[in-house]
Amino acid sequence: MTADPRGALPRNTRPPAAQASLGVGVVVQDGQGRILLGRHHGGTWELPGGKVDPTHESVAAAAARELREETGLRVAADDVTVFAMVHDVVAGINRISMAALVQVDTAVPRVTEPELIRTWRWIAPEELPRPLFDPSAQILAVWRPDLAIEHPAAHHLPIAHAPQALP
Template identity: 75%
Template structure:
């Protein structure tokens, strides 16, 4: 049962305990090279996916998480100011609300490394019109939010487009 307090000026206050976590927050990073190709990793499960992962619950911004995940997974280094957070997607998997943030980074060049060989067997630059299948569901959702013209098949997700938020907050 919630613990409530009373404030003499405003009446009953809200819960004094933090809410129970009910969502997972992650970021998928579309890395676009100078030729317009995107970077995809071949997961050992057989799916192709964007670099990305969970946003740490330590006051880490979405842009900072994108920078960290990109560096950890590919060895590619970018500044948080180079990250464009463009979409928030929401779906529910296994009873958990999943919030996936779509981020875009443009690089003139870069050679990704396999830094997590237990997860990713290869990184590949791919033209958006030639995306391999199967795509990891959150990656497909993010790519479809970025380029609806690609007509990617993916489970439905609620989409909120974010415009002009270059700092990832």
């Protein structure tokens, strides 16, 4: 590999101009079939989740980390099923949201980031509150298309079959 004539990094190691954001949204489902949603101070309801760290962190590891950081709930990355990629564009930036699913028998989430989230609630998927945070709505629509969730247009790519939603 040869160095760039301008003295910059070689082409294969030079980062591209930023044009995308990579995050993960986690559908956490309990033994009663309810899902965990947080009420953001901005008024929307959202899934736990956040950005995938640029540290060679896998999407499943990011999902487990974000879940722990935001709710205090601990799951192993091996217990996370990444089931889809959702892509839309916001303000000229490609937003890639990875959709993940975790199933727990029972759990008591804590508000660990009170500057962001007011409360966490277990909610039946058929009784989703409004308004939903757009990436969360997009992920939930891929997870349960039968719910006819309104959301901004997005492309999605199934990665794995999400385990059957509990009744």
